[in-house]
Amino acid sequence: MRIIGHRGTLSCPGHSENTLQSIRTALDGGADGVEVDVQATREGVLVLAHDPDLGRVLGTGARTGPVIAETTLGELRALRLPEGARIPTLAEALDLAAARRAFVVTEVKPEAGGAVAARTARLLAALLDHRRKQRPGADRVTTSSFDLLTAASVAGHGTVSGALIVAPHVDPDVAARRARERGVTDVHLNPVHVRHDPGVVARVHALGLLASVGVVNDRDEARQMARLGVDMVCTDDPIGLARKHTAVIGAATGTH
16 A cells, blocks of 8 residues: 655645655655645646645735746746745656655646646646656656546546546545546545445445545554555655554554
């Protein structure tokens, strides 16, 4: 079971989310990889950012910062996050992960899909295709989105898999069937799906899909996910779970 740091990750001390520093710290701490949020600047450069604007991460409040889609990369580069980090490009994050042979889950924003997400998805597909031609086998990327159309549009461009993220209020069995019909290879379940019905993991696997769960921060819950055969968990605490990874897997398989 892979341990993947959420937003690159949220809990790395002293680092903002979705930065090269947080990614490096997560990987140095033993995580198998990271999940990052992807948006496009005004001129079409892919950068790491969760919200449409940077107000929250800059500390000025939500909806008070520069809007990513309306801002150039140069303008973003002039900004500094509270600990001094810059907004990184996706290419920089992929290069860092590739050097460590780490996994990267790219989530296309916004979650609801639409024209902005479609543009970002097109740019992401083109970037990943280009990188695959330039450096075959270097990247280990899963593409993902909450929106099925967006997820399907980038499935096949990732070097590992393409995933649909299933929101907690959505029926996971219906979502999994629709994902498979559209050529998506993974579903990323919410923990509430598995808590309510642990058998959903086996049903997802029976469809020929990989099953991931996030966000999982509790060690006992991670052990349960391993026992159920979950392929990957996304967590705000990848270092903590990675340190316990052997114990978690060993307990789940009876080898610890």
